[in-house]
Amino acid sequence: MSKKPNITQSKLPLSGRIVMFFIRHVQQGMSSMGELWRSPVSSIMTMAVLGVSLSLPAALQVLVKNAENVTQSWNSAAEISLFINKGRSEQSIQSLLSRIKAFREVDTVSYISRDQALEEFQRLSGFGEALSYLDDNPLPAVVTVTPSIKYSSPTGARELLAKLEREPEVNFGRLDIEWLERLQALLKLLEKTVLAIAVLLVLAVVLVIGNTIRLAIMNRRTEIEVMKLVGATEAFIQRPFLYTGIWYGVIGGILAWLIINALVWYLDGALAELMGLYGSQLTIQSLTLTELVKLVLLASFLGWLGSYLSVRQHLRNIEPS
Amino acid sequence: MIQFEQVSKIYPGGQKALMDVNFHLRKGEMAFLTGHSGAGKSTLLKLITVIERATAGRVSINGHNIANVGPKHVPYLRRNIGMIFQNHHLLMDKSVFDNIALPLVIEGFSHGEIRKRVAGALDMVGLYGKERHLPIMLSGGEQQRVGIARAIVNKPPLLLADEPTGNLDPKLSMDILRLFETFNDSGTSVLIATHDLGLIARMKYRTFTLRQGRMLGGESSSRETMR
Numbered sequence A: 001m002s003k004k005p006n007i008t009q010s011k012l013p014l015s016g017r018i019v020m021f022f023i024r025h026v027q028q029g030m031s032s033m034g035e036l037w038r039s040p041v042s043s044i045m046t047m048a049v050l051g052v053s054l055s056l057p058a059a060l061q062v063l064v065k066n067a068e069n070v071t072q073s074w075n076s077a078a079e080i081s082l083f084i085n086k087g088r089s090e091q092s093i094q095s096l097l098s099r100i101k102a103f104r105e106v107d108t109v110s111y112i113s114r115d116q117a118l119e120e121f122q123r124l125s126g127f128g129e130a131l132s133y134l135d136d137n138p139l140p141a142v143v144t145v146t147p148s149i150k151y152s153s154p155t156g157a158r159e160l161l162a163k164l165e166r167e168p169e170v171n172f173g174r175l176d177i178e179w180l181e182r183l184q185a186l187l188k189l190l191e192k193t194v195l196a197i198a199v200l201l202v203l204a205v206v207l208v209i210g211n212t213i214r215l216a217i218m219n220r221r222t223e224i225e226v227m228k229l230v231g232a233t234e235a236f237i238q239r240p241f242l243y244t245g246i247w248y249g250v251i252g253g254i255l256a257w258l259i260i261n262a263l264v265w266y267l268d269g270a271l272a273e274l275m276g277l278y279g280s281q282l283t284i285q286s287l288t289l290t291e292l293v294k295l296v297l298l299a300s301f302l303g304w305l306g307s308y309l310s311v312r313q314h315l316r317n318i319e320p321s
Numbered sequence B: 001m002i003q004f005e006q007v008s009k010i011y012p013g014g015q016k017a018l019m020d021v022n023f024h025l026r027k028g029e030m031a032f033l034t035g036h037s038g039a040g041k042s043t044l045l046k047l048i049t050v051i052e053r054a055t056a057g058r059v060s061i062n063g064h065n066i067a068n069v070g071p072k073h074v075p076y077l078r079r080n081i082g083m084i085f086q087n088h089h090l091l092m093d094k095s096v097f098d099n100i101a102l103p104l105v106i107e108g109f110s111h112g113e114i115r116k117r118v119a120g121a122l123d124m125v126g127l128y129g130k131e132r133h134l135p136i137m138l139s140g141g142e143q144q145r146v147g148i149a150r151a152i153v154n155k156p157p158l159l160l161a162d163e164p165t166g167n168l169d170p171k172l173s174m175d176i177l178r179l180f181e182t183f184n185d186s187g188t189s190v191l192i193a194t195h196d197l198g199l200i201a202r203m204k205y206r207t208f209t210l211r212q213g214r215m216l217g218g219e220s221s222s223r224e225t226m227r
Helices: A014-038 A040-075 A090-102 A114-125 A154-165 A178-219 A221-229 A234-277 A289-314 B041-048 B074-078 B096-107 B111-125 B140-152 B170-185 B197-201
Strands: A080-084 A106-112 A142-147 A170-175 B002-010 B016-025 B030-034 B056-061 B081-084 B158-162 B189-193 B206-211 B214-216
Touching: A014 A040, A014 A234, A040 A178, A040 A234, A040 A289, A080 A154, A090 A106, A090 A142, A106 A114, A142 A154, A154 A170, A154 A178, A178 A221, A178 A234, A178 A289, A221 A234, A221 B074, A221 B096, A234 A289, B002 B041, B016 B041, B016 B206, B030 B041, B030 B170, B030 B197, B041 B056, B041 B158, B041 B189, B074 B081, B081 B140, B096 B111, B096 B140, B111 B140, B111 B170, B140 B158, B140 B170, B158 B170, B170 B189, B170 B197
Parallel strands: B016 B214, B030 B189, B030 B206, B081 B158, B158 B189
Antiparallel strands: A080 A142, A080 A170, A106 A142, B002 B016, B002 B056, B206 B214
Protein backbone atom coordinates (compact mmCIF):
# COMPACT_ATOMS: atom_id res chain seq x y z
CA MET A 1 0.00 0.00 0.00
CA SER A 2 1.99 2.97 -1.28
CA LYS A 3 -0.51 5.61 -0.29
CA LYS A 4 -3.14 5.02 2.30
CA PRO A 5 -6.56 5.73 0.88
CA ASN A 6 -8.04 8.55 2.85
CA ILE A 7 -10.93 7.16 4.79
CA THR A 8 -12.53 10.46 5.55
CA GLN A 9 -13.02 11.74 2.03
CA SER A 10 -15.71 11.22 -0.54
CA LYS A 11 -14.89 8.70 -3.20
CA LEU A 12 -16.40 10.60 -6.11
CA PRO A 13 -14.40 13.11 -8.17
CA LEU A 14 -14.93 16.77 -7.40
CA SER A 15 -16.72 17.67 -10.65
CA GLY A 16 -19.16 14.82 -10.21
CA ARG A 17 -19.81 15.85 -6.65
CA ILE A 18 -20.56 19.44 -7.65
CA VAL A 19 -23.03 18.38 -10.33
CA MET A 20 -24.66 15.90 -7.97
CA PHE A 21 -24.81 18.59 -5.30
CA PHE A 22 -27.22 20.63 -7.42
CA ILE A 23 -29.15 17.63 -8.66
CA ARG A 24 -29.59 16.49 -5.07
CA HIS A 25 -30.77 19.94 -4.03
CA VAL A 26 -33.47 19.87 -6.67
CA GLN A 27 -34.41 16.29 -5.79
CA GLN A 28 -34.59 16.95 -2.09
CA GLY A 29 -36.47 20.19 -2.62
CA MET A 30 -39.04 18.44 -4.78
CA SER A 31 -39.32 15.42 -2.53
CA SER A 32 -39.96 17.57 0.54
CA MET A 33 -42.74 19.25 -1.43
CA GLY A 34 -44.09 15.77 -2.13
CA GLU A 35 -43.70 14.93 1.54
CA LEU A 36 -46.03 17.82 2.39
CA TRP A 37 -48.68 16.48 0.03
CA ARG A 38 -48.50 13.09 1.66
CA SER A 39 -49.94 14.50 4.88
CA PRO A 40 -52.19 17.17 3.39
CA VAL A 41 -54.37 17.93 6.39
CA SER A 42 -51.61 18.84 8.83
CA SER A 43 -49.63 20.60 6.09
CA ILE A 44 -52.59 22.71 5.08
CA MET A 45 -53.34 23.56 8.70
CA THR A 46 -49.78 24.76 9.24
CA MET A 47 -49.83 26.75 6.01
CA ALA A 48 -53.14 28.34 6.98
CA VAL A 49 -51.71 29.40 10.33
CA LEU A 50 -48.75 30.92 8.54
CA GLY A 51 -50.98 32.61 5.97
CA VAL A 52 -53.11 34.23 8.65
CA SER A 53 -50.09 35.23 10.72
CA LEU A 54 -48.41 36.81 7.72
CA SER A 55 -51.59 38.45 6.44
CA LEU A 56 -51.82 40.63 9.55
CA PRO A 57 -48.52 42.47 9.11
CA ALA A 58 -49.22 42.63 5.39
CA ALA A 59 -52.66 44.13 6.06
CA LEU A 60 -51.10 46.70 8.37
CA GLN A 61 -48.60 47.50 5.65
CA VAL A 62 -51.50 48.14 3.28
CA LEU A 63 -53.12 50.34 5.92
CA VAL A 64 -50.01 52.46 6.43
CA LYS A 65 -49.45 52.75 2.72
CA ASN A 66 -52.97 54.00 2.11
CA ALA A 67 -52.89 56.34 5.10
CA GLU A 68 -49.72 57.88 3.71
CA ASN A 69 -51.37 58.20 0.36
CA VAL A 70 -54.29 60.10 1.84
CA THR A 71 -52.23 62.43 4.01
CA GLN A 72 -49.90 63.24 1.17
CA SER A 73 -52.64 65.46 -0.29
CA TRP A 74 -53.17 67.11 3.11
CA ASN A 75 -49.57 68.09 3.47
CA SER A 76 -49.80 70.84 0.89
CA ALA A 77 -52.64 72.41 2.84
CA ALA A 78 -50.05 74.20 4.98
CA GLU A 79 -50.48 77.91 4.53
CA ILE A 80 -48.41 80.80 5.82
CA SER A 81 -50.07 84.07 6.76
CA LEU A 82 -47.78 87.10 6.79
CA PHE A 83 -48.92 90.22 8.65
CA ILE A 84 -47.51 93.35 7.08
CA ASN A 85 -46.20 96.25 9.18
CA LYS A 86 -48.56 99.15 9.35
CA GLY A 87 -47.68 102.25 7.42
CA ARG A 88 -46.11 100.46 4.52
CA SER A 89 -47.06 101.92 1.20
CA GLU A 90 -49.01 99.93 -1.31
CA GLN A 91 -45.98 100.16 -3.55
CA SER A 92 -43.58 98.53 -1.11
CA ILE A 93 -46.12 95.79 -0.48
CA GLN A 94 -46.37 95.12 -4.20
CA SER A 95 -42.59 94.86 -4.41
CA LEU A 96 -42.64 92.44 -1.47
CA LEU A 97 -45.23 90.33 -3.31
CA SER A 98 -43.15 90.13 -6.43
CA ARG A 99 -40.07 89.27 -4.38
CA ILE A 100 -41.89 86.47 -2.56
CA LYS A 101 -43.32 85.15 -5.79
CA ALA A 102 -39.80 84.69 -7.05
CA PHE A 103 -38.87 82.37 -4.13
CA ARG A 104 -38.52 78.84 -5.37
CA GLU A 105 -40.03 77.61 -2.08
CA VAL A 106 -43.28 79.40 -2.84
CA ASP A 107 -46.13 78.05 -4.85
CA THR A 108 -48.82 80.74 -4.75
CA VAL A 109 -49.17 84.14 -3.11
CA SER A 110 -52.34 86.02 -2.44
CA TYR A 111 -52.72 89.49 -0.95
CA ILE A 112 -55.46 90.87 1.25
CA SER A 113 -55.15 94.64 1.66
CA ARG A 114 -56.12 96.38 4.91
CA ASP A 115 -59.37 97.58 3.40
CA GLN A 116 -60.26 94.14 2.14
CA ALA A 117 -59.44 92.71 5.54
CA LEU A 118 -61.63 95.18 7.31
CA GLU A 119 -64.46 94.54 4.92
CA GLU A 120 -64.18 90.83 5.40
CA PHE A 121 -63.96 91.18 9.15
CA GLN A 122 -67.04 93.35 9.24
CA ARG A 123 -68.90 90.83 7.19
CA LEU A 124 -67.91 87.76 9.18
CA SER A 125 -67.47 88.95 12.75
CA GLY A 126 -70.73 90.64 13.47
CA PHE A 127 -68.97 93.67 14.89
CA GLY A 128 -69.82 95.55 11.73
CA GLU A 129 -71.47 98.52 13.42
CA ALA A 130 -68.94 98.86 16.19
CA LEU A 131 -66.04 98.95 13.80
CA SER A 132 -67.38 101.95 11.99
CA TYR A 133 -66.82 103.99 15.16
CA LEU A 134 -63.07 103.45 14.95
CA ASP A 135 -61.02 106.30 13.53
CA ASP A 136 -58.49 104.09 12.04
CA ASN A 137 -58.44 100.63 10.41
CA PRO A 138 -56.78 98.43 13.07
CA LEU A 139 -56.21 95.49 10.77
CA PRO A 140 -52.92 94.80 9.06
CA ALA A 141 -52.59 93.75 5.45
CA VAL A 142 -52.12 90.02 5.04
CA VAL A 143 -50.18 88.04 2.48
CA THR A 144 -51.06 84.37 2.24
CA VAL A 145 -48.30 82.13 0.96
CA THR A 146 -48.66 78.51 -0.07
CA PRO A 147 -45.35 76.67 -0.02
CA SER A 148 -44.34 74.54 -2.97
CA ILE A 149 -44.69 70.78 -2.48
CA LYS A 150 -41.08 70.39 -1.48
CA TYR A 151 -41.50 72.88 1.37
CA SER A 152 -44.94 71.86 2.49
CA SER A 153 -43.71 69.52 5.23
CA PRO A 154 -43.82 71.01 8.73
CA THR A 155 -40.07 71.53 8.86
CA GLY A 156 -39.89 72.91 5.32
CA ALA A 157 -42.76 75.27 5.91
CA ARG A 158 -41.17 76.46 9.12
CA GLU A 159 -37.93 77.20 7.32
CA LEU A 160 -39.82 79.18 4.73
CA LEU A 161 -41.67 81.08 7.45
CA ALA A 162 -38.39 82.11 9.08
CA LYS A 163 -37.09 83.30 5.73
CA LEU A 164 -40.23 85.30 5.03
CA GLU A 165 -40.16 86.90 8.46
CA ARG A 166 -36.78 88.39 7.65
CA GLU A 167 -38.43 90.59 5.01
CA PRO A 168 -38.58 94.17 6.39
CA GLU A 169 -42.22 94.66 5.44
CA VAL A 170 -43.32 91.62 7.40
CA ASN A 171 -44.32 92.19 10.99
CA PHE A 172 -44.75 88.50 11.80
CA GLY A 173 -45.99 85.37 10.18
CA ARG A 174 -48.14 82.49 11.26
CA LEU A 175 -48.07 78.93 10.16
CA ASP A 176 -51.01 76.77 10.99
CA ILE A 177 -49.41 73.38 10.98
CA GLU A 178 -50.06 72.08 14.42
CA TRP A 179 -52.77 69.79 13.22
CA LEU A 180 -50.47 68.59 10.49
CA GLU A 181 -47.74 67.83 12.98
CA ARG A 182 -50.19 65.98 15.13
CA LEU A 183 -51.37 63.98 12.19
CA GLN A 184 -47.84 63.10 11.26
CA ALA A 185 -47.02 62.13 14.83
CA LEU A 186 -50.10 59.95 14.81
CA LEU A 187 -49.00 58.32 11.58
CA LYS A 188 -45.57 57.74 13.00
CA LEU A 189 -47.12 56.07 16.02
CA LEU A 190 -49.26 53.94 13.73
CA GLU A 191 -46.22 52.96 11.74
CA LYS A 192 -44.29 52.00 14.86
CA THR A 193 -47.20 50.00 16.21
CA VAL A 194 -47.44 48.21 12.92
CA LEU A 195 -43.75 47.44 13.02
CA ALA A 196 -43.93 46.09 16.56
CA ILE A 197 -46.93 43.90 15.74
CA ALA A 198 -45.26 42.76 12.55
CA VAL A 199 -42.14 41.73 14.46
CA LEU A 200 -44.24 39.74 16.92
CA LEU A 201 -46.15 37.99 14.18
CA VAL A 202 -43.00 37.26 12.26
CA LEU A 203 -41.61 35.71 15.41
CA ALA A 204 -44.77 33.63 15.66
CA VAL A 205 -44.21 32.41 12.12
CA VAL A 206 -40.66 31.35 12.95
CA LEU A 207 -41.85 29.53 16.05
CA VAL A 208 -44.71 27.77 14.27
CA ILE A 209 -42.41 26.53 11.55
CA GLY A 210 -39.74 25.59 14.07
CA ASN A 211 -42.23 23.51 16.01
CA THR A 212 -43.66 21.88 12.90
CA ILE A 213 -40.18 20.88 11.79
CA ARG A 214 -39.37 19.61 15.26
CA LEU A 215 -42.36 17.25 15.04
CA ALA A 216 -41.26 16.18 11.58
CA ILE A 217 -37.80 15.39 12.91
CA MET A 218 -39.23 13.38 15.80
CA ASN A 219 -41.44 11.46 13.38
CA ARG A 220 -38.45 10.49 11.30
CA ARG A 221 -36.12 9.70 14.13
CA THR A 222 -35.36 6.14 13.04
CA GLU A 223 -34.81 7.25 9.49
CA ILE A 224 -32.34 9.89 10.65
CA GLU A 225 -30.51 7.31 12.75
CA VAL A 226 -30.21 4.96 9.83
CA MET A 227 -29.02 7.76 7.56
CA LYS A 228 -26.34 8.68 10.05
CA LEU A 229 -25.31 5.03 10.27
CA VAL A 230 -24.79 4.70 6.55
CA GLY A 231 -22.74 7.87 6.37
CA ALA A 232 -25.07 10.77 5.69
CA THR A 233 -23.67 14.18 6.60
CA GLU A 234 -25.67 16.59 8.76
CA ALA A 235 -26.07 18.83 5.73
CA PHE A 236 -27.63 15.99 3.76
CA ILE A 237 -30.01 15.04 6.54
CA GLN A 238 -31.13 18.56 7.34
CA ARG A 239 -31.68 19.67 3.76
CA PRO A 240 -35.17 18.14 3.30
CA PHE A 241 -36.27 19.79 6.55
CA LEU A 242 -34.94 23.16 5.45
CA TYR A 243 -36.75 22.81 2.14
CA THR A 244 -39.92 21.87 3.97
CA GLY A 245 -39.60 25.07 5.99
CA ILE A 246 -39.08 27.11 2.85
CA TRP A 247 -42.12 25.56 1.18
CA TYR A 248 -44.21 26.32 4.24
CA GLY A 249 -43.04 29.92 4.02
CA VAL A 250 -43.67 30.28 0.30
CA ILE A 251 -47.17 28.85 0.46
CA GLY A 252 -47.96 30.76 3.66
CA GLY A 253 -46.83 33.96 1.94
CA ILE A 254 -48.99 33.36 -1.10
CA LEU A 255 -51.90 32.55 1.18
CA ALA A 256 -51.37 35.83 3.05
CA TRP A 257 -51.40 37.69 -0.27
CA LEU A 258 -54.69 36.07 -1.21
CA ILE A 259 -56.17 36.97 2.17
CA ILE A 260 -55.08 40.60 1.73
CA ASN A 261 -56.62 40.79 -1.72
CA ALA A 262 -59.86 39.35 -0.43
CA LEU A 263 -59.81 41.86 2.43
CA VAL A 264 -59.17 44.81 0.13
CA TRP A 265 -61.86 43.67 -2.24
CA TYR A 266 -64.27 43.35 0.66
CA LEU A 267 -63.45 46.79 2.08
CA ASP A 268 -63.28 48.60 -1.22
CA GLY A 269 -67.05 48.57 -1.68
CA ALA A 270 -67.66 50.00 1.78
CA LEU A 271 -65.00 52.64 1.26
CA ALA A 272 -66.39 53.69 -2.09
CA GLU A 273 -69.76 54.21 -0.43
CA LEU A 274 -68.23 56.31 2.34
CA MET A 275 -66.23 58.37 -0.09
CA GLY A 276 -69.30 58.81 -2.24
CA LEU A 277 -70.99 60.51 0.73
CA TYR A 278 -68.05 62.92 0.99
CA GLY A 279 -68.10 63.46 -2.74
CA SER A 280 -64.54 62.24 -2.96
CA GLN A 281 -62.94 59.41 -4.83
CA LEU A 282 -60.49 57.11 -3.17
CA THR A 283 -59.72 53.46 -3.70
CA ILE A 284 -57.62 51.21 -1.51
CA GLN A 285 -54.35 50.19 -3.01
CA SER A 286 -53.61 46.53 -2.52
CA LEU A 287 -50.17 44.94 -2.51
CA THR A 288 -48.26 45.38 -5.74
CA LEU A 289 -46.46 42.57 -7.53
CA THR A 290 -43.14 43.71 -6.07
CA GLU A 291 -44.66 43.61 -2.61
CA LEU A 292 -45.99 40.12 -3.29
CA VAL A 293 -42.50 38.99 -4.27
CA LYS A 294 -41.06 40.63 -1.15
CA LEU A 295 -43.71 39.02 1.02
CA VAL A 296 -43.03 35.56 -0.38
CA LEU A 297 -39.28 36.02 -0.11
CA LEU A 298 -39.59 37.17 3.47
CA ALA A 299 -41.92 34.28 4.26
CA SER A 300 -39.59 31.71 2.72
CA PHE A 301 -36.69 33.19 4.64
CA LEU A 302 -38.70 32.91 7.85
CA GLY A 303 -39.54 29.32 6.94
CA TRP A 304 -35.91 28.56 6.41
CA LEU A 305 -34.93 30.29 9.64
CA GLY A 306 -37.57 28.47 11.68
CA SER A 307 -36.58 25.08 10.39
CA TYR A 308 -32.87 25.86 10.61
CA LEU A 309 -33.16 26.72 14.29
CA SER A 310 -35.19 23.58 14.90
CA VAL A 311 -32.87 21.35 12.89
CA ARG A 312 -29.80 22.71 14.62
CA GLN A 313 -31.27 21.97 17.99
CA HIS A 314 -32.83 18.58 17.39
CA LEU A 315 -30.89 16.85 14.64
CA ARG A 316 -27.67 16.80 16.58
CA ASN A 317 -29.33 15.01 19.47
CA ILE A 318 -30.29 12.08 17.31
CA GLU A 319 -27.40 9.69 17.18
CA PRO A 320 -27.46 6.00 16.37
CA SER A 321 -26.95 3.84 19.40
CA MET B 1 -7.59 -3.14 8.46
CA ILE B 2 -8.71 -2.66 12.04
CA GLN B 3 -6.29 -2.39 14.89
CA PHE B 4 -7.10 -2.05 18.59
CA GLU B 5 -4.27 -1.19 20.94
CA GLN B 6 -5.04 -1.34 24.65
CA VAL B 7 -8.48 0.00 24.07
CA SER B 8 -10.79 0.59 27.01
CA LYS B 9 -14.29 1.89 27.02
CA ILE B 10 -15.99 3.02 30.18
CA TYR B 11 -19.49 4.35 29.76
CA PRO B 12 -20.62 7.36 31.70
CA GLY B 13 -21.86 5.84 34.92
CA GLY B 14 -18.82 3.62 35.32
CA GLN B 15 -19.83 0.55 33.36
CA LYS B 16 -16.60 -0.99 32.04
CA ALA B 17 -17.53 -2.33 28.60
CA LEU B 18 -14.04 -2.97 27.26
CA MET B 19 -10.75 -3.32 29.12
CA ASP B 20 -7.33 -3.26 27.47
CA VAL B 21 -8.43 -4.85 24.26
CA ASN B 22 -5.84 -5.65 21.60
CA PHE B 23 -6.62 -7.17 18.27
CA HIS B 24 -5.87 -6.82 14.62
CA LEU B 25 -8.12 -7.69 11.73
CA ARG B 26 -5.98 -7.93 8.64
CA LYS B 27 -6.87 -6.50 5.29
CA GLY B 28 -9.03 -8.93 3.36
CA GLU B 29 -9.52 -11.15 6.40
CA MET B 30 -12.75 -12.59 7.65
CA ALA B 31 -13.10 -13.21 11.38
CA PHE B 32 -15.63 -13.78 14.13
CA LEU B 33 -16.10 -11.91 17.34
CA THR B 34 -17.80 -13.92 20.05
CA GLY B 35 -18.77 -13.69 23.65
CA HIS B 36 -21.84 -13.71 25.81
CA SER B 37 -24.35 -10.94 25.74
CA GLY B 38 -22.82 -7.99 27.53
CA ALA B 39 -19.26 -9.14 26.92
CA GLY B 40 -18.60 -6.02 24.86
CA LYS B 41 -19.11 -7.18 21.27
CA SER B 42 -21.47 -4.38 20.37
CA THR B 43 -19.29 -1.80 22.09
CA LEU B 44 -16.32 -2.97 20.09
CA LEU B 45 -18.25 -2.55 16.83
CA LYS B 46 -19.48 0.86 17.95
CA LEU B 47 -15.93 1.99 18.51
CA ILE B 48 -15.05 1.03 14.95
CA THR B 49 -17.99 2.94 13.52
CA VAL B 50 -17.43 5.89 15.85
CA ILE B 51 -20.89 5.58 17.37
CA GLU B 52 -18.90 5.57 20.59
CA ARG B 53 -15.38 6.73 21.23
CA ALA B 54 -12.72 4.88 23.21
CA THR B 55 -11.96 6.07 26.73
CA ALA B 56 -8.35 4.95 26.41
CA GLY B 57 -6.15 3.30 23.84
CA ARG B 58 -5.94 3.58 20.11
CA VAL B 59 -8.38 2.38 17.46
CA SER B 60 -7.15 2.61 13.90
CA ILE B 61 -8.74 1.77 10.61
CA ASN B 62 -6.49 1.40 7.62
CA GLY B 63 -3.72 3.02 9.65
CA HIS B 64 -5.76 6.09 10.54
CA ASN B 65 -6.20 6.75 14.21
CA ILE B 66 -9.92 7.40 14.41
CA ALA B 67 -9.51 9.51 17.52
CA ASN B 68 -8.40 12.16 15.02
CA VAL B 69 -11.56 11.90 12.96
CA GLY B 70 -13.70 14.90 13.81
CA PRO B 71 -17.50 14.79 13.87
CA LYS B 72 -17.60 16.37 10.41
CA HIS B 73 -15.65 13.47 8.93
CA VAL B 74 -17.40 10.64 10.72
CA PRO B 75 -19.99 10.28 7.91
CA TYR B 76 -17.22 9.79 5.35
CA LEU B 77 -15.60 7.19 7.56
CA ARG B 78 -18.89 5.30 7.86
CA ARG B 79 -19.26 5.23 4.09
CA ASN B 80 -16.27 2.93 4.04
CA ILE B 81 -17.85 0.51 6.46
CA GLY B 82 -20.81 -1.66 5.58
CA MET B 83 -22.82 -2.30 8.72
CA ILE B 84 -25.32 -5.08 9.25
CA PHE B 85 -27.53 -5.23 12.31
CA GLN B 86 -29.52 -7.92 13.99
CA ASN B 87 -32.68 -5.86 13.68
CA HIS B 88 -31.47 -4.71 10.26
CA HIS B 89 -32.49 -1.04 10.70
CA LEU B 90 -34.52 -0.88 7.51
CA LEU B 91 -36.81 2.02 6.68
CA MET B 92 -40.18 0.34 6.78
CA ASP B 93 -42.03 2.96 4.74
CA LYS B 94 -39.52 2.87 1.90
CA SER B 95 -39.26 0.26 -0.84
CA VAL B 96 -36.47 -2.28 -0.92
CA PHE B 97 -34.91 -0.29 -3.75
CA ASP B 98 -34.93 2.95 -1.77
CA ASN B 99 -33.49 1.22 1.27
CA ILE B 100 -30.59 -0.25 -0.63
CA ALA B 101 -30.03 2.91 -2.65
CA LEU B 102 -29.72 5.08 0.47
CA PRO B 103 -25.90 4.93 0.83
CA LEU B 104 -25.52 5.67 -2.89
CA VAL B 105 -27.94 8.60 -2.76
CA ILE B 106 -26.05 9.97 0.21
CA GLU B 107 -22.77 9.68 -1.62
CA GLY B 108 -24.25 11.41 -4.64
CA PHE B 109 -24.23 8.76 -7.33
CA SER B 110 -26.19 9.42 -10.51
CA HIS B 111 -29.55 7.82 -10.96
CA GLY B 112 -28.38 5.37 -13.62
CA GLU B 113 -25.44 4.28 -11.52
CA ILE B 114 -27.69 3.79 -8.50
CA ARG B 115 -30.06 1.59 -10.51
CA LYS B 116 -27.19 -0.52 -11.77
CA ARG B 117 -25.55 -0.98 -8.40
CA VAL B 118 -28.78 -1.70 -6.53
CA ALA B 119 -29.68 -4.32 -9.13
CA GLY B 120 -26.23 -5.85 -8.67
CA ALA B 121 -26.52 -5.91 -4.89
CA LEU B 122 -30.01 -7.43 -5.02
CA ASP B 123 -28.75 -10.07 -7.38
CA MET B 124 -25.91 -10.89 -5.02
CA VAL B 125 -28.18 -11.45 -2.01
CA GLY B 126 -30.72 -13.35 -4.10
CA LEU B 127 -33.56 -10.87 -3.97
CA TYR B 128 -33.60 -9.89 -7.61
CA GLY B 129 -37.01 -8.60 -8.69
CA LYS B 130 -38.13 -7.52 -5.23
CA GLU B 131 -37.00 -3.91 -5.43
CA ARG B 132 -40.56 -2.57 -5.43
CA HIS B 133 -41.56 -4.48 -2.30
CA LEU B 134 -41.81 -2.90 1.09
CA PRO B 135 -39.64 -4.58 3.77
CA ILE B 136 -42.78 -5.53 5.66
CA MET B 137 -43.80 -7.81 2.79
CA LEU B 138 -40.60 -9.82 3.13
CA SER B 139 -39.67 -12.64 5.50
CA GLY B 140 -37.16 -12.15 8.32
CA GLY B 141 -34.36 -13.74 6.31
CA GLU B 142 -35.16 -11.64 3.29
CA GLN B 143 -35.20 -8.46 5.38
CA GLN B 144 -31.78 -9.38 6.68
CA ARG B 145 -30.61 -9.78 3.09
CA VAL B 146 -31.91 -6.32 2.25
CA GLY B 147 -29.83 -5.01 5.12
CA ILE B 148 -26.82 -6.84 3.75
CA ALA B 149 -27.43 -5.53 0.26
CA ARG B 150 -27.52 -2.01 1.66
CA ALA B 151 -24.25 -2.61 3.49
CA ILE B 152 -22.39 -3.80 0.41
CA VAL B 153 -23.98 -1.65 -2.28
CA ASN B 154 -21.24 0.97 -2.26
CA LYS B 155 -18.55 -1.70 -2.09
CA PRO B 156 -16.99 -0.79 1.25
CA PRO B 157 -13.59 -2.28 2.05
CA LEU B 158 -14.86 -3.35 5.47
CA LEU B 159 -18.01 -5.16 6.50
CA LEU B 160 -19.19 -5.33 10.12
CA ALA B 161 -22.07 -7.53 11.17
CA ASP B 162 -23.67 -7.46 14.61
CA GLU B 163 -25.53 -10.74 15.22
CA PRO B 164 -26.57 -11.00 11.57
CA THR B 165 -28.08 -14.44 12.11
CA GLY B 166 -29.66 -13.73 15.46
CA ASN B 167 -33.22 -14.23 14.33
CA LEU B 168 -32.68 -16.87 11.68
CA ASP B 169 -32.84 -20.64 11.63
CA PRO B 170 -29.58 -22.60 11.09
CA LYS B 171 -30.17 -23.16 7.38
CA LEU B 172 -30.77 -19.44 6.71
CA SER B 173 -27.87 -18.53 8.98
CA MET B 174 -25.55 -20.69 6.94
CA ASP B 175 -26.78 -19.04 3.75
CA ILE B 176 -26.02 -15.64 5.18
CA LEU B 177 -22.54 -16.73 6.21
CA ARG B 178 -21.89 -18.09 2.74
CA LEU B 179 -22.88 -14.71 1.45
CA PHE B 180 -20.29 -13.07 3.66
CA GLU B 181 -17.73 -15.53 2.35
CA THR B 182 -18.40 -14.43 -1.22
CA PHE B 183 -17.83 -10.79 -0.25
CA ASN B 184 -14.67 -11.81 1.51
CA ASP B 185 -13.54 -13.63 -1.61
CA SER B 186 -13.75 -10.38 -3.52
CA GLY B 187 -11.39 -8.72 -1.06
CA THR B 188 -13.69 -7.24 1.57
CA SER B 189 -12.57 -7.49 5.18
CA VAL B 190 -15.37 -8.95 7.29
CA LEU B 191 -15.90 -8.97 11.04
CA ILE B 192 -18.94 -10.83 12.34
CA ALA B 193 -20.05 -10.53 15.94
CA THR B 194 -22.13 -13.52 17.01
CA HIS B 195 -22.82 -15.70 20.01
CA ASP B 196 -23.86 -18.58 17.77
CA LEU B 197 -20.86 -20.77 18.54
CA GLY B 198 -22.27 -23.73 16.68
CA LEU B 199 -22.16 -21.71 13.53
CA ILE B 200 -18.55 -20.68 14.03
CA ALA B 201 -17.41 -24.18 14.80
CA ARG B 202 -18.23 -25.30 11.30
CA MET B 203 -16.12 -22.59 9.73
CA LYS B 204 -12.42 -22.11 9.74
CA TYR B 205 -11.88 -18.47 10.47
CA ARG B 206 -10.09 -16.68 13.22
CA THR B 207 -12.22 -16.01 16.26
CA PHE B 208 -11.82 -13.23 18.79
CA THR B 209 -13.48 -13.97 22.08
CA LEU B 210 -14.53 -11.34 24.57
CA ARG B 211 -15.31 -12.09 28.18
CA GLN B 212 -16.45 -9.32 30.47
CA GLY B 213 -14.77 -6.72 28.36
CA ARG B 214 -11.44 -8.49 27.95
CA MET B 215 -10.11 -10.18 24.86
CA LEU B 216 -9.23 -13.80 25.62
CA GLY B 217 -5.95 -15.27 24.50
CA GLY B 218 -4.73 -12.35 22.47
CA GLU B 219 -4.84 -12.31 18.73
CA SER B 220 -4.84 -15.86 17.52
CA SER B 221 -7.03 -17.61 20.00
CA SER B 222 -8.65 -19.88 17.51
CA ARG B 223 -7.96 -21.94 14.45
CA GLU B 224 -5.42 -20.99 11.90
CA THR B 225 -5.93 -17.91 9.80
CA MET B 226 -6.67 -17.75 6.12
CA ARG B 227 -7.75 -20.64 4.08
